Amino acid sequence: MRKSYYAAHVYMILGVVSGLYYREFTKANDFTGDTQLALMHTHLLSLGMMGFLIVLALDKQFALSGTKLFTYFFWFYNVGIAITVAMMFVHGTETVLGDHVPEAVPLTAGLGHILLTVGLILLFVLLGKRLNESAGA
Template identity: 80%
Template sequence: MRKSYNAAHVCMILGVVSGLFYREFTKVNHFPGETQLALMHTHLLALGTLGFLIVLALDKQFQLSGATLFTYFFWFYNAGVAITVSTMGVHGIATVLGYHVPEAVPWTAGVGHILLTVGLILLFVLLGKGLAEPVKPGTAESEPAKTSA
């Protein structure tokens, strides 16, 4: 569970910093148009922070992090977020500075999205297994105390 908490925390910090960078970088360069930098902020906060906070809550309920599959989910998803957001940064900075964006940048972003998708599929497989497992003794809702008449 600590891994999910730490990932959410790092994404929150990076999300806030990327929003500040977007605002200041476009202001300093007098850029009035649209850029991918604006999307970095929301991607980090939504996919990273909120995504891992939701995983943290699900992990608390279903003990997901104890499974080997969780490690694969964690790294595929993190790699997907990192690659996607990094390519958004490269694309956005190139746009603001007026440089040509290489064709490899959108392709790399596509790879990041594929890794995100693989991570989400693994998460749903994990959740499906967690739902299929019987309730462990001691975790079921407590029965009302029987009273003798």
């Protein structure tokens, strides 16, 4: 359970810092258009912090952690968030600076979304197993 708590805490810090970066970086560059930096803040807070607070509550109720499926979920989900947010950072920063965004950036972000999806599937498989176990008890 502690892993989920620490993950939520780290994502809260990263979410707040990314919001600060977005505000200050766009202000310093007199940028007023749309950028991925605006979405990075909410992705970190919703998928990261809120997601892991929900997982923490589910773990308390259904004893999810300590299983192989939970470990796989934890790493796929976190790597997916890391890749997705890193590409948002690169894409958003390039946009603010007026530079060309390489084709590899959205492709890599897609990989991050795939890993997030795999992580969520693993979480639901684990939840389903735990629900079946509790229904049979």
